[in-house]
Amino acid sequence: MRHRDKQLLKRFRRLMFIAVLPVTLLIWTSRGYWTFHSRTFTCQRTTVQQHSVHTTYTMGHQDLRSAVLQGRQPEASVVTVNGTKTLLLSAYLEHCTDRKEVRVIAVVLRSEAVAYRCLFCCQEQLHISDGVCNIHSDHFGFAYGTADIMCPIPSGCETPSRITVTSAAGSSDVDREFLEVKNQNVKSDAFPYSFTVCLSTMYDFTNVLQFVQSLEMMQLLGVDRVVVYKTSCSPETQRILDYYTHKGLVEVIPWSLSRYLNVSLSWLPSQGPGDLHYFGQIAALNDCLYRYMYRSRYVALQDMDELILPQSVSSWSELLPQLEQKYGVDRCYMFENNVFPNTIKRPPPNPPTPPLLASWLNVSGVDILAHLYQEPYEEIHKSNFKIIVNPRAVFTTTVHGVLHSQHGCSWVDRNMARMYHTRRPSQPHLKPDQLIYDGRLLDYSARLIPAVSAVLKENGLLEEDSTH
Template sequence: MTPIPKLPTLEKLKWVYSLVLAVFCVSAAVWMIRSDGIFQISSLTYPVLQPSVTPTVAQNMTAGFKVLRGQPASLVRVNGSRTLLISAYLEHRTRTKKVLVIAIMFRKEKVSLQCSLRCREQLHVSRASVDIHWDHFGFPYGTADVSCPLPPACQAPTHVAVTSAAIRNPADQSDMEYLEVWNQRALTSFPYTFTSCFSTMYNYTNVLQLVQSLEMLQFLGVNRVVIYKMNCSAETQRVLDYYSDKGLVEVVPWSLSKYLNVSRRAKPDQDPGDIHYFGQIPALNDCLYRSMYRSKYVALHDPDELILPQLVNSWVELLPLLERKYGVNKCYKFENNWVPSEFALTPPAPQTLPQLDRWQNVSGVNILNHVYIEPAPRKPVFNNYKIITNPRSVYSVTVHGVLRSQGGCAWTDRRIARMYHVKPRGQTELKPEQLIYDGRLLKYSSRLVSAVNIVLRDNGLLPKDAM
């Protein structure tokens, strides 16, 4: 009779279990070291999840990660937070390099965020710091800088995801959306001299003034215009496509109204909402960083505003004058002059133009017919100006001017240059005889009429024989 084998003792079982566990851990460690897909948090490493990739989304995936392509101003919700991400840029100017994510945050929300930085085939997870801009105009949401510190092993991340720090398991990445990190190199030569940033275009139908402004900006030396567009008329879209094909205009879709109740006014008591004026401020900050290493100078203004030199004829000639007078690496502030479009140029004005009847059927304002300005205040008003600046000297901007910069801003003498804002003023206490004739714009009229006719004709808004 075969004896029944004895069961192993408890000590033997513990020893066998420990041996098996050790072999497993060593094997796992070897596999993780040799694998191309790992990410690190503190001193721990985890295998990267590799979700299956279908052909329909393969173009949006990089090594198993969902990557947002196209415009960097894509809006991304942060899981576990009310935060919206706009875009991400590598910041070279701070003492230690970092990734700056431009975001929109609910100001009363107390949330801790973390960054997942994609660097080659690794993820580096770190705690983010948050700075909400003070210029929120009293709305619940404001523009914010989310800063992601760079570890020594990841000084040039290609993508970043921002999540709530409450998500404890960093290995669970299946629903994280990644923004591409732009401004990878701090360039010293730029393809554009002047970039103008327009924000934001909503329900836009003012075709004639848009064409006139874009042609005037080219006369002044602008070779790039970035427009944050919510919606516009079919004729406006045709014009935008025309200038985009020519390489002048870059249209950034701005779909913030899908996420927040955007206000149409500057203050909550004028029009309540979640955020100031269609999210104008985060758009301007995105344009600043988008242009950081693409343009020598950046101008922040609206389509109905023109900064006109008084002593010279272009910004190319103007900026050297300003740098000699006020210093370099500054933001230059240009005093606003209201040009109420309710008052038209009529004889016996000091200078008149022939009636441009051919433009009467084109939607919008003809700026050449509106050259009566309101009297300028005795002293410049702090929020009544727009700027041209070296973008590399500025860290954050607002509607009128900058929030943080290296060299500060200087008021430009209105005898050197000033801004003209042609728009309906509605109710005003001023009488027509109190307005002041200013014919500076008419100095460009001959070239402008010819250029506008060509654009309108090419877009089917004028007969082919109209010149």
């Protein structure tokens, strides 16, 4: 071959290499797209790892990529499941069942049958399993109810950090948000809090005076954490919430189910039309139970206007050892409801008479020290009890009592402790002289009155130089 021909051949080969190289690289880098089912996408926006996928389903590339990209968003408060009426509220690693799984607390349309798919972010990889929905039996006849979507943790996923739930029949362009998986660490002692009170739910709340009195009473009883699930309240109430949050006593959980559902103002559809019982109270109580399961030794589930008062000792710290000795440990302790009508004011029959707190008259709300007469006990009060529990011995709770626990519940003798409920009358036909005096609250008044006045003054709700 002549020298000129050899030069032309080398130039031709060089041009062919330059032309073919980009095509070869494109084919090589596109292999992950066409064979994605043998790849695991990370839960970040960045890279694609070359690992096998532990999955129950085969998903389209764009569908999987969408789920992955959403994993970088901040934790959502409420996650909707597209194509369904399901709302996801929170997720907790379950340590008390036989299988390793994540419990997702949700609100579901009870008449809707959905096959759920659980997506886990685990060691920066995406894993998938089938979810099983258990609807709580207490829904009071509303169309929606609280549910637990139990998500088995797939093989190869040791520490799931985030989770979301989708419908297996959902479209491929579903916009997914992830919930943080809480309760990663199990604790059996040395809890940050001894007694936590879960209050649900606060909506259009203006009862400032009774709220401050209750929070100060709870501290006298030994409570060191109060969790408030808040939908709405007055500016004065918000000021009090901010004050106690800054002190470290209160944690406020924004509760926004009313943005998604027509929530009821009552506990029965006939008394308050809507889709869901009482602003989603049961879902809030279950969330609080799991949120503080490994942060608090005991948890009390009650309302803003209720106080569980010991009768022979002064605090819950003294009461609980007595209850454990008499009824057994790790049980749910039930306290009977005693109604003190806030519409009737009568002085005590004998001294000491509580001081007239004229400076409190301009504060919005009810003064519990002015309502010391209770309605005669009726059997119906047994259905309106509240509880103190070891949260690690309970699986699901409801407004009054628990639905599923390890060791069941015990009624507490009313001479040991009972609940004081200062509210509107439950027996409005009663005359004032038919009520029964109970001055137990006055035993705390010497410490309670100055504590309440100090909080009201500090928040600008009392005059600085006011006297009693």
